[in-house]
Amino acid sequence: MRLSPDEESIKDIFDSFFDAECSIERVRTAEESGFDATAWERFIETGGPGMCLPESCGGGGADLTTAAIVANLLGTYVAPIPFIEHVVAARLLASLDQSNANLPLLATGEMIGSLALQSLHDSTSAIVPAGAIANYIIGLRGEEIVVAENTTDASPLRNTANLPIARHNFDDAIVIASGEQAHNAYLRAKSEWKALMAVALTGLGRKAVDIGVGYAKERYQFGVLIGSFQGIQHGFATSITNVEGSHFLSSRAIAALEKGADNSA
Template sequence: MDRYELRREDYSLSEDQTDLLSAYQKFFKANCSIESVRAAEATGFDKGLWERLCATGATSMALPESVGGDGATMVDLALVAEEIGRSLAPVPWIDHVCAARLLARLGALGPDDGAIVSGEQIVGLDPRQVDAGGRRLVPCGSIADHIVVRDGDDVVRLTFDTRPPHVDNIGRLPMAWVDPAAADAATVLASGPQALAAYQLALDEWRLLTAAALAGLVEETMTIAAEFAKTRYTLGVPIATLQGISHPLANMAIVVQGGRALARRAAWYLDNEPDARPELGPSAFVFMAEESSKAATMAVHIQGGLGVSAEAAATAYLVRARGWPLAGGDPGATAVRIAHIVAARESA
């Protein structure tokens, strides 16, 4: 038996990970109410929440100790991402940590980049699967101090003296059109196959953490719908007792557990055996991209007229469930990538 044989089938959390999850549950519950989420919708960013989040070490934890980080595992990061999704936190944490990890991987995060490690400066990336050249929509483009993009065979860091203007979007993200040709400074960080492989790994991490966030989002959506169903009566009984309500709620619970398990499994493999199951992270993303929208839509339906009102929390979760996965382009492109990975392994 090798040292990983049992762990490959056991994705239970360690005591430290359980404490980490509990700490961030309490943090977002105390600092990110649905009212504050609504207040930040115009820009997609809550600067005060971001500063408080960074003060907890949420940005430095994601980086290796060699660059001033804390060396957290991908499983640890997935736990934080889950709580970000649960609270709809308007902060660019997933984009920032994936881009910062990419900079560290390329040796482009030096002693002078402590502001990136601490989160004082925000760094983002273009999470699309392919490089189409020219302008591209970047999820945190309107607030990032640095943006890492793929330009042909090069990985380039862009800096703008004036940030690109915010573009309204259904995910309520601080999204902007970014044109590498218009950047005030463009630094080629690395070139060639190894550089592109490092960038692809950052994209896989982005999708994995987004999948974890969507699992948290669906669980909170389910909670909102379930609480309503337990207190709303028809014909003298709670509507939660009706099959047309109870069965969809059970399906939502299955989505939460399935998506969470898949994301944590993918995170464990990415930490320990990255070449063994590279399709797991993209698979978690494709699964949650489809199922989160269905689950959030059902939550709105369960609440009826209240659910479709603009001020309802369920509506806020629905638009995020539909918008967040699209920040990385068409999820179908990720499904194609999964097919290529599996086909190449089977043919080999």
């Protein structure tokens, strides 16, 4: 989808940021924890953590489409920072209570937010993306929105992508909202997470294709570049078509959510 001049400027700014702070060497260094604290501190300086919060809450007032631009770059660079989880949790809290004392801390990035994607029901624990580093986690328990704040009992879970996933206990969670409206706000936040993650994965997919194409332009076999083989060319053509199709659909989901369609993802 075509970006406006302002959106192109935002893309250039964050492309430069990720290029400087999320080199492949830095990403590999953060592989064990899935988090680069220094990169997050630099990200705070850009205003990124609160970019999609209302200005009245100390945020930048940007829309979800702007978040998608950053999410796509996050995927491209495999950036080890919890931007998607944080922005979704912060937006959810702002939609529920703009006077919440923790909202300014989320806006500045001093506090890291995330969302428990599983409804708690009778369980007191849930798997949380970025749960190993987040200290403000919002979950759904029945018709109640609850928060586990500054918990120390997170249990990191090993995973093939080395993401900072963890299981969190919600025994002492605080109820911050309840009712149908709160329930719907949580479901919308969950849809936002899905859509932004899909956009990020298309960035990752496009980068993978670019790496493959670059290799095919340098690797010789039987005296010729392997990129000259039709089978390889067709494989790359199919791959990038799938990636661009995914990007189009995920961008449409973002646009639909922006217009108020809660089940777009």
